[in-house]
Amino acid sequence: MAVDFVSLKVTYFIRIAAINDPLQRSNAARTVLVDSTEQLLSVPEPLPAILIALLSGLLSVGLLYAFYIRPLHADLGKLHKGVLSLSQGELYPEIDIKRSDALGRLAHAFNAMAKRLQGTHTDLEAQVAKLTKALAASNESLQESESRFSKLSDLLLLQVKETKKALRESEQQLHFITDNMPAFIAYVGLDDLRYRFVNSKFVKAHKMPREQIIGRHIKEIIGEENYQYARQYIDIVRSGRGTSYENIFHNAHGKRWIEVNYVPTFDKWGEVEGIAVLSFDITERRQAEEALRESQEQFALFMDRLPHGVFIKEEDSRVIYVNRYLKEFFDADQWIDKDAHAVFPNHPVRAEAAMADDRSILTQGQTKVEEALPDKDGNEHVFVTTKFRIARANKPPLLGGIGLDITDRVKAERELAAALETAQRLREEAEAANRAKSIFLANMSHELRTPLNAIIGFGQIIARSPDLPPEQREHLRIINRSGEHLLALINQVLELSKIEAGRLTLSKTVFDLHQLLIELEGMFRLRADDKQIRLVFERSPDVPVAIRTDKVKLRQVLINLLNNALKFTNEGRVILRVGVSQEATAVDQEAHDYRLMTIHFEVSDTGPGIAPEELHYLFEAFAQTESGRKAQEGTGLGLPISRKFVQLLGSDGITVESPAHRSFGDSGGPGAVFAFAIQAEVVRSVPGAKEAVTGSLLSEMDVRPVSLAPNQPRYRILIVDDEPTNRQLLREILRPFGFALQEAENGRQAVELWQEFQPHLIWMDIRMPELDGYQATKQIKAQLEMQELGQGKAKREAHKTVIIALTASSFEEEKADILAAGCDDFLRKPFREAQLFEMMSRHVGVQFVYETVDATAMTGDIYRHSLTPDMLTALPTELLTQLAETIELSDLVRANTIINTVQDTEPELAALLSRLVNNFEYDTILTAISQSQSLRR
Template structure:
């Protein structure tokens, strides 16, 4: 018989496995997993701590950099304001720089007001000099040099009233201001600028500083001298020392040529050499942190002048990581500095290292405990294995009381006890199933509550984002409206500014898209219907997109069926937004060909309507509203010759945050335009659809239900285009207080209201507003609600609690978009509520409403004249409606074909019965303004429809 052989290696392995205890098989892998998990947790804890420290350091440095930059912007602006103020005073005759006592006292008074200034001076072209100096001990000195009497400059102490005393503090021999760096800098620039950093000429102390200078010319334009205001660099260092940035972090300011300007560490950024100040280069600084930081900047960016935007990085110094952020500072008049913020990682790592050590100790303790538990568990689960099969079958039959009865102390005995425990747990699980269901239900309810809190946090974030974006838009739109008032703009410039205004309003609408989507999801968006001039709306959109189309060499055509009513009642904002979204996509994704917008009546294709010659009187698909008005279904088509949309992408086209492949390639858009457009169209009683072919183009189609109205209803709504140009006579001089922490917002209202003759005062916070109100008693207060020191809520409450305060109208100005905040503002005592950005007509309207201001308005439609100078009288729609219907259709056809001879023939046919209309048509035809004639014919159709409906 054959002999069966077994591989010796397999025999050896089988014997080895049989000798390994079951306890080791169960415990060793578990122990290895625990050790690995503990090590991974400790490492991740340390790395997360490092990342958190880096994020915290970057946030801290960004905040500190912003504070330093804001302070320096304000600090460096003051000297130039002082110079300009002095120049104005000289021009107005208030300040006579040749009268040294008067000029010295004038400069002394300015030093009392402007803290940053240390020296205010004037040097004439003849070599005369007068200046006032703030001494280091807090006293003041007046310095004078009369070139006609002596070549020296003398310094005298000033009394508490700023007058020159006989106490001489010092003098400079052969002093000539024309040789000083500040004088030469102004002569070279011939405009307001800064001098280089230099040592001040003073006997009281060695100080480095910089001078803001401005050349002064008389009325004939002849150069007279230089105005200057000094600031001391030590003041910048004192400010930097006040900023806390960790335990050992510091800030320093350096010029592009590496010379230090100020630092939060050194008392002065210079060395003394025989009484002369020698400036220090950052690379030569005794401070290793400053020196190493600049060297790192040079190594990474080549040179300091290469930094044109904020930069951040880190490096090792003495085996310690340093976080660095560099900010460029340039105010446009010669200042070109860099602000460097350096924070050692060790400032933040102490707590992280402590937490890491604690985590490691806890992990080790948990590992030891887990190992012990695993050993005990391994012994506990081995005993019942021999009886496991029988016991499992009994339990499978539902006999929950069955247990493994094996009295052994080895692994099998432990397994038996484990099995008994499992059986007991199963029994308890069935008994406590209902309790667990209730616990799970409670957990689900808690998760739902967390989701609602997260949703509320999202809404708060969106509201804050909108607030921060609306504030600068308020200035953009406001100053654009002020520009439109300027009589110095030619028509082309007027049109350009108008396009900027409309584009800014479009940008505001885009900002609102995200909020609109949130409102749509919450079911809180509603329809706001009002009378709308549809033709004007379409003309505005054509102007808005014409420039973009021309830039891409595209044609942009707007076609409108003559039977489309001009005046409708719908939500103008939502209709405009839908059209802007569709036109914007069409222009953006079209590189050749053109874009077309068509408007017709619903129920017929646009081609069918255009093919009808001549059109019959409109049979609008009108339905009665509950209020008895008429409605009509309007059909819109936006077609382009762009790249098209793939068929597989059409199904998800209207989903939020979903973009087509073309949109992703362009890296533009948010994916919200089309979803919001669909919601708006449905809200207006319609539906939107799309047809597209790749490389052929795309067409979006939608219909809305709109009410039919007439021009009279639109005029009653608000006098379209009326703009206030002056105040009516015989009114009191109204006092208006402007309260806002942002100077640009106050400046906007000042520019808007000042030409009307209002008395205006400003306040940057609620505390100052209350002080001015108590002293000045304004008629109306425009109150910003978010301000430092004291916000608008508290200021309004304090004013309104008094009897006099109830007589003062307070209008809240806020960039918030939350409806609930409106109720809070009104409950605080405000009389009215306006959102930023606001329009000038809104400001004038609220003033008229609350304090009775009356205005003079400009004419809406200036009288047009023919080429011979004859005035063109306006023709009422009623007169236009009396034109022969067939003749009007023939004229419309001739206009669309551009047949000038046929137009002239048709005009002669009605000249006898309608001379004024014939003159108007002739004038517009000669100017090739066919669209204006078509608008008149459209009004005749509209008026004829209105009269037939009335009958």
């Protein structure tokens, strides 16, 4: 330990100098002297003890000199310098103090001490040199030893590294093998039952890091309950034997069945030192075993409840299973482990046949045999047994059989065969009767419609004469009305016959529902006006325009209901209301381009109503109510036919209520309400709607053309009909227009004339001798196709022949046959002239000049029947306000007066407003006025 004497002196000096009182300073100096002496004495070897004492005394004297004995200051400084030199390592300091006092003696002692230190230092250097030489020799020897040791150490280190590497690779291989095994693997020390090794599958199962498992007791990992259960098997392992068990464990995968295998490991003395644990998750196997057990139980239960016999045999035909049915029916318990010869000891032929069947089934597959077998009471039963091969993996196949007692069935089949023979005979008779009925209906339709066609057709021709006296013109109208009435009756009878014969079908087309309602309103308007009855058609705004359903049947139903309402109503009103359901069934519009909607129709009147007791037979054929009998009109077929039509259109039927709901303050009787709803497909548009509307109006209003339009070619028309009257009728209708006409009385002549005449249009009758209209059309169309093969498009168009069938049949399915034969369209007899001309315009392109109606203007009016706000902007605001106030007061007279003020300036708008007012469509007018006034702001 080195002592810094300078620092020590300065420290003591500062401590003493800080004291002002002399007495206290003296005491402090003495205290410092003692302390410094003790510190110097504490300096360890190699300084001699005397040096320590001298230094202490010198330091004390120096301090005393510095503060109390001024004269001794210089000598004490020399002593201090010597001490300082000695403390800094100078071994030869010499103090030049010539004094006889204690300070001189101290200096003399210091000098003597320095000399001794010099000698000691010289001896020490010699010893150090000697030791250095010895150390150098020893170091050389040590370096040689270190070199040998280093080589040996490197060799040992290399061996250790290689051993560690081999151990590491071995551990990696062990982990790789165990981690990829489908088992939970662990190693447990037998002495402490703590884990020494676990594989990754074990780690994952317990959701714990490997480091947290190693070293822990198995009870901490598998739980107390499983540990207590495993102890009995651990004791077995202690005896040196392996063992296994199955138990439920709760791990990361939940509740699982685990198979645990314990394998003992031994030390070099043959003592058990550990347990290798190999475990497998057998949950699926246990579940499968449980499912198999339940399946076997269910199979046995199912088989025992079957009302049939079930058996299973081994390959050698020994019976190994029979169900309860066979046990109870044949005492089949005795069959177990027996073959057919043992089962039927008294029937060797039957037994041998059964054995042969078994052998055949095992090689060829399933078979079915029918045999008579006696039951346990000796009663014979007929069984049909299906035998089949049951394949098994790695085992011989089994043979199964299901036997069904068909004794009752055989008896019933015999009875049924006799019944079927009778039924076949009756069916053939019924079919013959039905065919006869159909033939009769077809003949009746033809025979009735043909003369009516002549009556109505020639009546229309005669009515053209401008010089006809009024009295004769009235007679013609009577003839035509009677003919139309007779035709309606015939149609009803034939429709009912078709319903009874099951020949009624649905023919869907796309049409304009709004236009159909307009046509019906026009049809019944005059009749309502004649009876001074208000006819109202109410259509909600959301009723679709274009729909797809059977237009003909819907139109007929509405005509029947409106006709009945007008027939029985003598005052008040008749209303047709049309609306839709809020619910609509959406359909894939990309695939079908439509959606289904329920459309409601309601016809109400203020007639005499229907008595409650008459409602139940209202829809029976030929039945009439009291009102109907009093009216002495109709056949009682309209409502039954209408109900059937409505059902075909997708409705449950027609509902009837009476007395009807009263509205608008109408007078009259209690009335009746007929309502129905149909399912219709709402489409986006009606193809050719405007042209169809024009043609339909011309047809319905019976508007006659007076001539061909200018610049028309001379069309060639061939008339084909076996009835001279029918040919004459068509000739009389067409001749005034300058058409080139030819006639044929059968199909054969028609084909021949077509080749020579090359007509633009053929009116083709269907029922004709020699060659009917079907075959004639097919031949002509076939020849047209042959001609078109080598011709260009323009030439083909120039020689195109349109064939329109004329038929007196009322059967709808005949339309499909006609079109399939090649006809472009068909027209039923009797027909109106307007229908004839409309088809010629549509299919051939003939343009007519009409007598009284401009078809273009009429069509435009139809498409302007809806009132819009823009239409009202032309009227003064004050007039619209007055009209709105008047309508709100339901003052029809004043409303019409206001409307008449704009008759001269806005005739079309005035007519539309008048019609809406008279039909009580107040909301439509008020809404349009309100929106129009909003547009003005």
